[in-house]
Amino acid sequence: MSIREKDFRGVDLNLLVTLAVLLRERSVSRAAACLHLGQPAVSGALARLRELFDDELLVRVPQGMAPTARALALQAELAPLLEQLQTLLFAAPAFEPASATRSFSLGMSDWVEIWLAPKLLPRLRALAPKLRVALETTDPFTGSAMLEQGRMELGVSVFAPGPAWQQTRPLRSMGFAVVYDPKQLPLSAPLSLDDYLAHEHALVSYRGARQGTADRALAERGLSRVVSHTASRFASLPPLLKALPLLATVPEALADEWAASHGLRASPPPLDLPPFTVSLIRHAASGGDPGLDWLEAQILDIAGR
Structure with a gap:
């Protein structure tokens, strides 16, 4: 899909939110209270909206304000769009293990694989049967490069200190x-x-x-x-x-x-x-990935036992 950027010049998202509230409340004073703004600010926003849409949008009637036909059409389209945008911007992305079908690349040194994989993989099969996990061989010296090159998403081993973008989380101290x-x-x-x-x-x-x-x-x-x-x-x-x-x-x-x-x-x-410390590493750019967060939590739980 392509957009014409110039069409959005002068369009403020706050204006659209104000319009939605005005159409719902049909009152400048009530809309101002809902938006925690002063009435002059809402009146000014309404004036800008009228100019933007070349329509009165709300007209005064004895009972308050009544929407124009254009305003009613905008209300029908605008409300679901704002709800979708709210979800996109503010709702935490969901990860449902039972139905998730994504693939993970998990790096482990071979001794960590011997130790953890027989415990981790059956748990993943039970909790997330449609997941696919590719185990990649890593070691203390190759972890950062494998993350940077996308050859693994999480790494578990004894790792040398890495660059600033590498997030390191200790899992377990061991002798x-x-x-x-x-x-x-x-x-x-x-x-x-x-x-x-x-x-x-x-x-x-x-x-x-x-x-x-x-x-x-x-x-x-x-x-x-x-x-x-x-x-x-x-x-x-x-x-x-x-x-x-x-x-x-x-x-x-x-x-x-x-x-x-x-x-x-x-x-x-x-x-x-x-003693030495077994750590989990990941790229800082993967922060907020709910799937990786969930997988990390499973590894943390098993490694701590």
């Missing part, structure tokens, strides 16, 4: 656990520091580094461990630990899951490791 296969390493939990240092380790690194949080904590004490295997995804660790006598220090949310699904054993780390 670490050490996991291993008791058939490969018949060790009792909790592990001692000697046990931790005596055996080789597997490390997940998104950028190929061979040192992580545990190595930095050990270095502060003048100690080191042997990292013999590195991987780019946490999902590759369980089969690796089942095949080799290795230890892996992982986010604690994975420990119970892998103990149940892979028969691995979990132990608290035998050294102090600082």
Whole structure:
């Protein structure tokens, strides 16, 4: 649809609202009270309306003011248009999960996907069966770019600080656990520091580094461990630990899951490791999107449990 912009020159939305009230009240004084304006202001507005429509619109009669035929025609058309405009401008957009059919792109690092997706996706299926969710792989270093490029709408991971337009919401503070296969390493939990240092380790690194949080904590004490295997995804660790006598220090949310699904054993780390924060990020431009707000609330609820 095209509009002729010049036709709207000199048209003030407040004038149309004043006209609607005048036609409803058929009295300048009553209209002024409804609009919280003085009578001179409403009289002036009526004069401008008469000029705009080239019609008297309201004429004086013994009982007050009577609308002209043009005014009655305008009233019939104007009232529903103003109601629609009011809804457009001021009503909060609705999102009905049970009937919504939209798609979401949700970015997660692979360990977050292992932790959250089995809880989140069944909930979404139950509450919003027509939704479609595309899980995209992200990591601490790619989150901002993926948001900016539209490759994800929400991201859940441990993220580096981002640009000013990136909104970050902490979800959960978390620590670490050490996991291993008791058939490969018949060790009792909790592990001692000697046990931790005596055996080789597997490390997940998104950028190929061979040192992580545990190595930095050990270095502060003048100690080191042997990292013999590195991987780019946490999902590759369980089969690796089942095949080799290795230890892996992982986010604690994975420990119970892998103990149940892979028969691995979990132990608290035998050294102090600082906790980390899992956050949700989104583009500031998505603020006010009721669908994303609803999805964010579901993730917040599940992550906090």
